[in-house]
Amino acid sequence: MNNRTTNLDTHAHPHPSSRAAAIGGHLLARWPSVLGLLALLANNTDGADPHVTAMIIIIAATCYLAAAAVGSRRSGWLMVALVSVAVVLAELTGLDPTATVLVLGAGFAIFGLLRRTGADRREVGRQALAFIGFSAIALTAMMSSPTLALYLAATASLGHTVWDVVHFIRDKVVSRSLTEACFVLDLGLGIALLLTAWSTHPL
Numbered sequence: 001m002n003n004r005t006t007n008l009d010t011h012a013h014p015h016p017s018s019r020a021a022a023i024g025g026h027l028l029a030r031w032p033s034v035l036g037l038l039a040l041l042a043n044n045t046d047g048a049d050p051h052v053t054a055m056i057i058i059i060a061a062t063c064y065l066a067a068a069a070v071g072s073r074r075s076g077w078l079m080v081a082l083v084s085v086a087v088v089l090a091e092l093t094g095l096d097p098t099a100t101v102l103v104l105g106a107g108f109a110i111f112g113l114l115r116r117t118g119a120d121r122r123e124v125g126r127q128a129l130a131f132i133g134f135s136a137i138a139l140t141a142m143m144s145s146p147t148l149a150l151y152l153a154a155t156a157s158l159g160h161t162v163w164d165v166v167h168f169i170r171d172k173v174v175s176r177s178l179t180e181a182c183f184v185l186d187l188g189l190g191i192a193l194l195l196t197a198w199s200t201h202p203l
Helices: 002-012 016-029 031-042 050-070 075-093 097-114 121-142 146-170 176-200
Strands: none
Touching: 031 176, 050 075, 050 097, 050 121, 050 146, 050 176, 075 097, 075 176, 097 121, 121 146, 146 176
């Protein structure tokens, strides 16, 4: 009887270490979401910034385009690292980081469209159009008044959130882990900007 009660108590009240292990395992399985959340927190330490968000969206669109141009889904994360390094080097050398990323995006588009093998030109074309569209909205946000910048950057961010979902479902161009991380980051940035806009500059 005592053994039975002990067993029932064990099932009813899992050991704290078992619970912690289960939570750790779940977080490990969802590491892209955790990474996206950490990136979101890092970029919102001083509040939602439309300029920072606009830059992130340009970088994201560039990475999708670059992966399509290279023709490897696995290269997506490598492109994130590559473009991030390019931004840091541009800042250290006095170059315009935004212009640097735009030039990189244009270069990858040309590279992908001119390749005879190794890349799907239609896919590169789709990503190039998306790159142009997202970059246009983001650049407009950077040059707009504070209120308009919040809404434009939020539009670009939420729009790229949809783009992340589309590519997660398609399972093409970049890995699902990257689309998942980008989804969390983009959605969080968009919502943060809208909340800021509604609280400080109501329509």
